[in-house]
Amino acid sequence: MPVVLQSSRFSIFFFLSCSSWGDFLLDVIPGLVFSTAKEDVALRTSIPRKLLMQVDIAGSTEKLSSILRMLADRLENTGELRASDMRKDFIMNRLPPCLGCNSDSLTPGGKLPKLDSKIRLQFRDHAVITVEPDQDNSDDVRKEMVYVYHSLRNRRETHMMGTEDDDTASMEGAAQQTPHGLRFPLSYLDALKQIWSGSTVCVKELQLTSAEEKENLALALWTECLIEVF
Template sequence: MSRNGTNADVVMDGVPCKRMKVEAVDPVSPLNFNSPEALFESLISPIKTETFFKEYWEQRPLLIQRDDPSLAAYFQSLFQLTDLKNLCRQGMYYGRDINVCRCVNGRKKVLNKSSKVHYLQLRKDFDQKRATIQFHQPQRFKDELWKIQEKLECFFGSLVGSNVYITPSESQGLPPHYDDIEVFILQLEGKKHWRLYQPTVPLAREYNVEPEDKIGAPTHEFTLKQVDNTAVATERLSGFLRLLADQLEGTRDLRSSEMKKDFIRSRLPPYYLGDGSSLSIPDGKFPKLNSKVKLRFKDYIVMTVETDKDTSGETQEQMVYIYHSLRNKRNAHMMYGNDNEMAEALGLRFSLSHMDALKQLWSSEIISVKELKLNTDAEKENLVLALWTECLVEVI
């Protein structure tokens, strides 16, 4: 991964083709979507979140096995081979959306064509060549995966991606391997699993550390799986981490605003029930001075203090910026190299005098507009109106 984020691989291995042709009614989700914390705990159940972070996170692997037919049916429904038939009609491309591969003599052999993906050819490679189909970032198209992953992004505060691997029975798509700095594996049933991990090396870019210049080795050589000698790998990684620590020593500005903006402009938009509508048009009552309001989508907003971008010279003043992900493009999520990737974060700008009022909105469940800490009633109304126009507050 090229960003600091969390990734999940959904693997369907050894599932008979006839079974995957069956289009069953979507089972009721056994996961708890009441909050990001509730979802994560339902994913790792029966392990508690506190136990996970205390005993497993960045310490040792965790294997969870559950014999629950409803859970198995639910995860089986998240993505099936037959889903690719409709997706291919939408315009899928080899390399960008789909990879086809086989493990030959212990090595991965890529069987991609240099064209748009056609389902009949894809199915032929799957059935006759016994090839594995890898589908990139299915949350772009599958609503339930979108629903899961945007909540996990709220929980981890980092990007959460996924890949689907569909392998014919008695076949192998990839040689034995492991992901860098893997935290835990959730075994769902059989050979389906989610793999979550937190890469370390991408942090270097945030703090202007250049491993290839300082240590004399290309960045990719810091991945442990590419170094045969464990002692050499440990020495290289330790050296890199010491260098990173030296760079951070005494640094006051950790570029937290840039990191927050990078995350907020790249993450998934909030999940909403698809009726063709979007979150770009405010609804509900128009806010007035006597209105009581409530902040919406708090998990999808960041507030930063930055130098005013519209001024220059020695008199630049500090402003409060509110960024949000409500109108991010779901179909571009985690698709690196896309023109959308470096799009400017969406949001609002306020003078620093609005900071206390904004903090009130953040910390209050419900608050009256006239109680906001601003000098005039007009400022209070204008602040709430600006947030309402961006769909960030609602009138109660």
Template sequence: MPKKGRKLNKCDGQQEEVPVKQKKSSAASGPLCFDSPRDFFQSLISPMSVDEFFQQYWEQKPLVLHRSDAGLASYYRSLFQLSDLQQLCSHGLQYATDLNVCRSINGEKKVLNKGGQVKFSQLKKDFEQKKATIQFHQPQRFKDELWRVQERLECFFGSLVGSNVYITPEGSQGLPPHYDDVEVFILQLEGQKHWRLYKPTVHLAREYSLEQEEHIGTPTHDFLLQAGDLLYFPRGTIHQANTPSGVDHSTHLTLSTYQNMSWGDFMLDVFPSFMFDSMKTDDRLRCGLPRNLLTCPAYGPEINKQVCVFLRHLADNLEKENKELRCTDMKRDFISNRLPPYLLDQTDVEPSGKMPSLEDTVSIRFKEHLLLTVEHSQDNTDKATELVVFVLHSLKNKRETHMMGTSEEEDEQGSQFQGLRFPLTHLAALKQLFSLERVAVADLQQIQDEDKLGLTLGLWSEGLLRVC
């Protein structure tokens, strides 16, 4: 199952909340279009089209886009520079938690962290004298424009998007050849970086042993990136990068997504509830197991055969009856850990405008940051198996802890999800509100007038609905 508060490209170390200074003025769009998630992704991979990218490259093969656009290169440089680190060190950055200092030596990663709080003078010394790479974790916590970029990408992919900045001095390499279990986009921000990509030993790999460099074969791609260029490669792609001689230093940003977003992960999420529902109507699934089955040292072929019979029957019923599968854990993990809307202030989520009435037309606010789930009631009562609808949102998520994991105290307390709960009878009306731009309150489906008012008032009170 997806893990709450997981990191992409995680590091070891204690988690501490770092104060963030937020700007409250919207930055200029520059060469990227932020009008919609799709428009943004289209501008990010320009001149390639979105359809061509997903048909020919996504989860299939690397893509290298060399762009000789001075405006784009300037915008990329503004996202993060080596000079930004001096100011960021004043926020009380911690080694391992916020950044690593590392270098690839003889094919192995050597971590050169000092421990404790990061001092810029020591960081600069290690960078210049030890030729160490600075790996800065989740810079969107501090850089508003990266918050903006990653918020749009999370809306586009419907998946968490993490990031790291890698700053590597001349003639040095930070990491040995390695692979990641995420889809990776590389933005070259400063200088030049030499990249080598190798064919993965397992398609869409998650787990396999990476041998030494001399055994991983001939590179499938060997190229130089400069400011404004973009590189994409699928998860499982073995890769390495270094700053060539003659280049003062190189800075690139990794944008990583689609961790634990496979069909297998989805089936692990939806299958338990589907099986539970099937047991209610299929008495064969409620028949007792053979005597002493659990104490057997091994199960014979007849047990495998019986399980196959059940699975085929379940698949036939799912296809024939077109039952709606319920995805819960993956949705909750995403909505509770994603970024809040860009530059959102808490005053923005207060009830907007007049209170809704039956005569009004209404629309959902922050639709890209809301999710519907159907699941069992979480009340500790006899009705705990009753199905209810949850409207979950990310409006109060903390940007400063995005993709930084959770503390032991938070894990013990359990997840606290922001949103509202409604009876299952309200599902059709909620789907109506989520699918249409505007809906007349009186036209909400399958509920009485009193429930229509209760539903819209609940959403309005949470700041999720406005009267048009």
């Protein structure tokens, strides 16, 4: 029983400490600034050279307030909001689907998706789409990529388990974990949204340029057991 109680405490702590509106703002604001800076020269303008050396930088509050209002206007007008870290944390700490003794759905099998195949998303509650800077690109200017993260390979037997002594190690290690998933070019986003709509879609009707891209996307999702093939 002590293990069960410990697990409950950790779960509640994780939820309360990582699921506030403040945490959500910290997650989405960097992405909003990143995407806006590509289009608005105001965010790419150099700050005064001596600003960071001043004891009191209160003089910059008017400029910052103006930028924040501009970001708020952009958000209201475009509806563009991208969260990644909280989604990754959620998926990384989520239990895999409960399938009982039938775990075949978590193993690739059956026919491969072809151009004429019909596919449908499965385990929608266990997979998320995020748009974020390319994690494998060390260049100063990183292009945005689409990431699909899922919890299908999370281990149920070790979920939120541990002893009181390794609480700290577990929490510190969580930040170093990487969720399971896939990476695609940004041009794949609309096709992924088609699949995430929940309806059955024909591979050849995916919103991608070439037949090869359409088949590659379907095959990648099938390999991760994220789609059914008909």
